Amino acid sequence: MLTKANDMWYSEYHDYDVKFSTEITEVFLQEQTPFQYLQMLKSDTFGTFMTLDGYIQLTEMDEFVYHDMISHPALAVNPSIKRVLIIGGGDGGTAREVARYKHISKLDMVEIDGAVVDACIKYMPTTSSVLTNEPRLNLIIGDGLAFVRDAPDNSYDLILVDSTDPFGPGEDLFTVEFYKNCSRVLSEDGILINQHEGAFYEGDVLQMKKAHTKIKEVFTIARVYGFNIPTYASGYWYFGFASKKYDPISDLKADKWAEFGLDTKYYNTELHKGAFALPNYVKKILESV
Numbered sequence: 390m391l392t393k394a395n396d397m398w399y400s401e402y403h404d405y406d407v408k409f410s411t412e413i414t415e416v417f418l419q420e421q422t423p424f425q426y427l428q429m430l431k432s433d434t435f436g437t438f439m440t441l442d443g444y445i446q447l448t449e450m451d452e453f454v455y456h457d458m459i460s461h462p463a464l465a466v467n468p469s470i471k472r473v474l475i476i477g478g479g480d481g482g483t484a485r486e487v488a489r490y491k492h493i494s495k496l497d498m499v500e501i502d503g504a505v506v507d508a509c510i511k512y513m514p515t516t517s518s519v520l521t522n523e524p525r526l527n528l529i530i531g532d533g534l535a536f537v538r539d540a541p542d543n544s545y546d547l548i549l550v551d552s553t554d555p556f557g558p559g560e561d562l563f564t565v566e567f568y569k570n571c572s573r574v575l576s577e578d579g580i581l582i583n584q585h586e587g588a589f590y591e592g593d594v595l596q597m598k599k600a601h602t603k604i605k606e607v608f609t610i611a612r613v614y615g616f617n618i619p620t621y622a623s624g625y626w627y628f629g630f631a632s633k634k635y636d637p638i639s640d641l642k643a644d645k646w647a648e649f650g651l652d653t654k655y656y657n658t659e660l661h662k663g664a665f666a667l668p669n670y671v672k673k674i675l676e677s678v
């Protein structure tokens with residue numbers, strides 16, 4: 390029987406009895422940072438990928454999906470956004486997409502773990518080059534919760550919470566206190582995009598319910614949209630779209646967004662409408678909170 394020479398695999402649990410695995414061709418880095426366990430690995434299919442505390446954060450192969458969908462929907466609803474705050478996002482993928490809007494004047498990014506930035510600059514240039522070559526980017530190594538707590542009122546038009554899941558350093562980014570401070574820091578037509586987890590496996594559903602309960606308490610408009618990403622649990626993941634003023638569908642400005650002339654690999658304004666059209670079982674989960 391043919392066996393592979395290396396036969397080395399990376400595996401992670403997507404549920405207590407469900408694993409996702411990919412064969413590894415290279416191990417670039419494995420280190421315990423002051424915040425989390427960081428791995429930079431490589432597979433034939435997914436290319437170079439980063440894991441934190443045993444969960445894939447991004448891969449060269451499918452990061453375009455996640456970074457398109459965290460960045461572009463808000464700019465298609467409010468094309469006048471000028472001041473953006475990214476929380477987390479140490480790999481640079483979200484900053485890369487936001488920096489493609491030349492009219493954006495302020496781009497602050499607060500990443501708690503400098504080791505993530507260093508590792509991605511070294512091993513993941515497809516997402517991280519913006520971290521060293523974008524003059525508008527103000528990269529702060531610090532805790533997003535404290536940063537937002539101390540930020541002045543009305544200092545941003547868009548906050549993108551590109552964090553890890555709600556445990557470890559990311560846990561504090563899923564609290565009512567955090568969302569209340571985001572609302573205070575956002576302008577009257579501000580938009581918050583946050584991690585809304587998954588709707589298939591029980592543990593992810595619990596996190597989705599928790600996030601939605603808290604966001605609905607703070608924002609008048611709290612919608613959820615999904616996207617297909619092979620390396621996340623069940624291959625389908627969700628973001629939250631929260632706003633004081635704009636509805637992501639009725640206020641979509643598809644023509645204005647088209648004028649930016651961005652060539653995106655995943656996002657378009659037709660898909661935008663579909664992403665917010667949720668399956669009945671997901672609607673039921675969100676209506677139950």
Ligand code: SAM
Nearest residue numbers: 446447477478479501502532533552553558559
């Ligand atoms: N999931 C994204 C993707 O698929 O491309 C990548 C997420 S990014 C790597 C998540 C980042 O959030 C990590 O680098 C982590 O260090 C950061 N983070 C977690 N908690 C944070 C906090 N409280 N403040 C700032 N950054 C935080």
